Amino acid sequence: MAEVDHLAAERATARFDVEEMKVAWAGSRHAVHVADRMARLVASDPVFRKDNRTMLSRKELFKDTLRKAAHAWKRIVELRLTEEEADLLRQYVDQPGYVDLHWGMFVPAIKGQGTEEQQHKWLPLAYKFQIIGCYAQTELGHGSNVQGLETTATFDPKTDEFVIHSPTLTSSKWWPGGLGKASTHAVVYARLITEGKDYGIHGFIVQLRSLEDHSPLPGVTLGDIGGKFGSGAYNSMDNGVLRFDHVRIPRDQMLMRLSQVTREGKYVHSNVPKQLLYGTMVYVRQSIVADASKALSRAVCIAVRYSAVRKQFGSQDGGPETQVLNYKTQQSRLFPLLASAYAFRFVGDWLNWLYTDVTQKLEAKDFSTLQEAHACTAGLKAVTTSVTADAIEECRKLCGGHGYLNSSGLPELFAVYVPACTYEGDNVVLLLQVARILMKTVSQLASGKQPVGTMAYMGKVQYLMQCKSAVSSAEDWLNPDAIQEAFEARALRMAVNCAQNISQAASQEEGFYERSPDLLEAAVAHIQLIIVTKFIEKVHQEIPGHGVKEQLQALCNVYALYILHKHLGDFLATGCITPRQGALANEQLGKLYAQVRPNAVALVDAFNYTDHYLGSVLGRYDGDVYPALYEEAWKDPLNETVVPEGYHEYLRPLIKQQQLKLSRL
Numbered sequence: 211m212a213e214v215d216h217l218a219a220e221r222a223t224a225r226f227d228v229e230e231m232k233v234a235w236a237g238s239r240h241a242v243h244v245a246d247r248m249a250r251l252v253a254s255d256p257v258f259r260k261d262n263r264t265m266l267s268r269k270e271l272f273k274d275t276l277r278k279a280a281h282a283w284k285r286i287v288e289l290r291l292t293e294e295e296a297d298l299l300r301q302y303v304d305q306p307g308y309v310d311l312h313w314g315m316f317v318p319a320i321k322g323q324g325t326e327e328q329q330h331k332w333l334p335l336a337y338k339f340q341i342i343g344c345y346a347q348t349e350l351g352h353g354s355n356v357q358g359l360e361t362t363a364t365f366d367p368k369t370d371e372f373v374i375h376s377p378t379l380t381s382s383k384w385w386p387g388g389l390g391k392a393s394t395h396a397v398v399y400a401r402l403i404t405e406g407k408d409y410g411i412h413g414f415i416v417q418l419r420s421l422e423d424h425s426p427l428p429g430v431t432l433g434d435i436g437g438k439f440g441s442g443a444y445n446s447m448d449n450g451v452l453r454f455d456h457v458r459i460p461r462d463q464m465l466m467r468l469s470q471v472t473r474e475g476k477y478v479h480s481n482v483p484k485q486l487l488y489g490t491m492v493y494v495r496q497s498i499v500a501d502a503s504k505a506l507s508r509a510v511c512i513a514v515r516y517s518a519v520r521k522q523f524g525s526q527d528g529g530p531e532t533q534v535l536n537y538k539t540q541q542s543r544l545f546p547l548l549a550s551a552y553a554f555r556f557v558g559d560w561l562n563w564l565y566t567d568v569t570q571k572l573e574a575k576d577f578s579t580l581q582e583a584h585a586c587t588a589g590l591k592a593v594t595t596s597v598t599a600d601a602i603e604e605c606r607k608l609c610g611g612h613g614y615l616n617s618s619g620l621p622e623l624f625a626v627y628v629p630a631c632t633y634e635g636d637n638v639v640l641l642l643q644v645a646r647i648l649m650k651t652v653s654q655l656a657s658g659k660q661p662v663g664t665m666a667y668m669g670k671v672q673y674l675m676q677c678k679s680a681v682s683s684a685e686d687w688l689n690p691d692a693i694q695e696a697f698e699a700r701a702l703r704m705a706v707n708c709a710q711n712i713s714q715a716a717s718q719e720e721g722f723y724e725r726s727p728d729l730l731e732a733a734v735a736h737i738q739l740i741i742v743t744k745f746i747e748k749v750h751q752e753i754p755g756h757g758v759k760e761q762l763q764a765l766c767n768v769y770a771l772y773i774l775h776k777h778l779g780d781f782l783a784t785g786c787i788t789p790r791q792g793a794l795a796n797e798q799l800g801k802l803y804a805q806v807r808p809n810a811v812a813l814v815d816a817f818n819y820t821d822h823y824l825g826s827v828l829g830r831y832d833g834d835v836y837p838a839l840y841e842e843a844w845k846d847p848l849n850e851t852v853v854p855e856g857y858h859e860y861l862r863p864l865i866k867q868q869q870l871k872l873s874r875l
């Protein structure tokens with residue numbers, strides 16, 4: 211803990227029990243305890259140092275990642291950490307690397323799509339790191355359109371093998387993380403061809419490198435795809451390129467849980483929906499939503515603490531200047547992001563519950579909730595990552611000039627985070643999936659089919675299409691029913707408007723294409739409704755701790771009214787509220803910001819992040835920002851010598867030449 215606490219006065223104004231808020235944030239007392247232990251374990255280990263990361267070359271950074279991953283594994287084994295502890299330890303190491311894909315996609319792909327026999331064979335090898343795996347789906351020519359992939363897996367009945375081949379340049383696998391330099395194996399997605407017929411995309415386990423000397427196996431060409439956005443950041447990951455030249459694998463390396471190819475070459479599809487092939491993506495999208503609240507809360511923690519330390523203007527007579535956190539503009543930019551971090555955390559928990567529930571149903575051959583799982587994971591992944599990426603950049607601006615320094619931690623956080631808007635499904639492509647499901651649901655309303663799950667509100671179509679908000683004062687907007695109704699009416703009316711416009715087109719397909727910008731907005735409105743609903747439900751639960759529930763209630767209202775204010779056009783255009791009611795919502799928002807202000811620093815303390823994990827001189831727990839900034843500057847390699855390299859070659863001759871010219875005048 212800090213010796214001098216420059217934020218002590220801020221912490222003293224908090225009107226709630228921070229320790230209990232930590233429990234509400236983490237989910238349980240146990241979760242706080244485990245996270246705390248793992249975070250401190252990482253922070254105290256010199257191998258996991260990361261303050262020099264942005265100054266390393268790509269090669270040094272990659273080697274550092276290998277070293278950290280090996281050391282993390284050593285500590286996991288030595289300390290006999292549980293799976294929960296090990297996952298947390300890796301998260302706190304906070305450096306993207308091949309292990310993310312090994313544990314996050316390779317293992318889940320085998321678990322989800324492999325038969326019991328295949329799981330029995332491959333998982334123990336993966337669990338002990340006797341093999342390292344990645345997820346090779348995307349190609350140079352196709353990423354979003356999975357059905358358009360070109361790699362082929364042709365069954366050869368003579369040898370009982372599949373022949374994996376990249377027929378074109380565009381069929382080269384391109385992007386898979388961990389593929390470039392680390393992986394020995396991959397789950398490769400390819401078109402299955404047997405008996406002369408193309409049965410579409412299936413997964414195959416393919417060995418890529420020798421387990422003896424790591425050299426590529428015959429017929430396999432692979433490497434790294436090159437440097438990426440930002441210094442440090444995602445460059446620790448070896449995203450790779452991979453080409454196959456008629457590489458043979460045994461038939462039993464096709465992942466055969468969903469469909470099989472017999473010894474004779476017959477294709478057999480089990481009686482399950484084809485979309486289960488996309489199961490690994492659904493799993494990771496769900497994890498990405500949980501991850502969004504982590505990235506957003508880190509950025510917000512830095513910006514809130516620094517805004518409480520930073521002072522500008524406000525004194526005419528030499529008295530103290532104003533903390534920038536006291537400026538209403540700073541609050542109106544920052545507090546909605548603070549509220550969003552909490553909102554994403556709770557909706558992430560709910561999504562994790564939904565995912566587990568759907569998985570259990572699938573085990574029992576109940577596929578009824580598959581569409582709900584797809585819509586919620588795709589939509590929430592898209593909205594939470596887009597908001598988080600923008601919010602990290604906003605936090606950088608909220609920290610003024612110092613936010614632009616690497617030592618603020620924000621540039622690297624942004625650069626690492628921003629591809630989340632693209633990987634695991636481009637956000638626009640995913641929102642259009644949600645929109646398709648919305649249109650399907652609207653079209654079924656006429657036949658009397660009652661929508662279920664997060665679409666259930668659409669069943670109230672008669673009421674929601676004509677209801678008028680009863681809000682008549684700013685305080686009325688504190689009523690969760692008023693908020694819920696306005697959000698439901700807005701989402702439903704936007705979806706119905708789209709459906710009506712599409713129905714006037716020559717075909718459903720053409721209408722969908724023409725109206726896709728509106729459909730995106732309807733999908734966002736639906737997903738925002740889910741986030742608001744889950745936040746309201748959370749606040750309705752019993753929440754222990756002095757003042758904790760009240761703070762969460764205030765943040766829930768901030769989140770909802772901020773979204774309402776930001777998307778006021780939607781609410782007005784659909785006639786859900788009047789301009790006067792919109793103004794009242796904004797008035798209430800201002801009052802809520804004043805309520806959040808004295809609690810702001812304590813609300814970010816509740817995230818319970820170590821200074822190591824935050825990686826920011828501006829976000830230090832003790833708020834002692836200026837000495838840290840000053841010290842950090844001297845660590846830059848440019849400051850290793852007083853006179854820079856290049857002085858004698860370029861600077862001195864230039865100066866001397868100019869001096870000579872002047873002396874001649």
Ligand SMILES: CCCCCCCC/C=C\CCCCCCCCC/C=C/C(=O)SCCNC(=O)CCNC(=O)[C@H](O)C(C)(C)COP(=O)(O)OP(=O)(O)OC[C@H]1O[C@@H](n2cnc3c(N)ncnc32)[C@H](O)[C@@H]1OP(=O)(O)O
Pocket residue numbers: 297300301309310311313314315345347348353354355356357387485486488489491492494497498501580581584632633634635636639643
């Ligand atoms: C630190 C170490 C920790 C170790 C552990 C880590 C674990 C993870 C933990 C934290 C995570 C946080 C960070 C994660 C880091 C991850 C690193 C990044 C790795 C990135 C990997 C990738 O990017 S992999 C590649 C991803 N690719 C995509 O997402 C492609 C997107 N495209 C698609 O999904 C499909 O092509 C698309 C859905 C767009 C279209 O499908 P298609 O079949 O062509 O056609 P369509 O007609 O639209 O759909 C038919 C039918 O199917 C339904 N459907 C579609 N998708 C699904 C689905 N997924 N599930 C269920 N149903 C689906 C669709 O609604 C249609 O239904 P009907 O209309 O016919 O009823």
Ligand SMILES: Cc1cc2nc3c(=O)[nH]c(=O)nc-3n(C[C@H](O)[C@H](O)[C@H](O)COP(=O)(O)OP(=O)(O)OC[C@H]3O[C@@H](n4cnc5c(N)ncnc54)[C@H](O)[C@@H]3O)c2cc1C
Pocket residue numbers: 311345346347348351352353354355384385386387444449629632633634635636637638639642
């Ligand atoms: C850092 C990073 C890590 C990755 N890791 C992996 C990995 O481990 N394994 C793996 O297999 N892949 C990986 N990928 C690939 C990733 O999954 C794809 O990049 C992603 O799915 C997007 O596909 P794309 O690149 O083909 O984009 P494109 O589809 O080419 O997108 C280009 C533009 O077209 C738009 N667009 C595309 N289709 C439509 C449509 N139908 N309607 C409207 N607009 C459309 C998009 O919105 C976007 O603006 C990774 C990518 C990144 C950036």
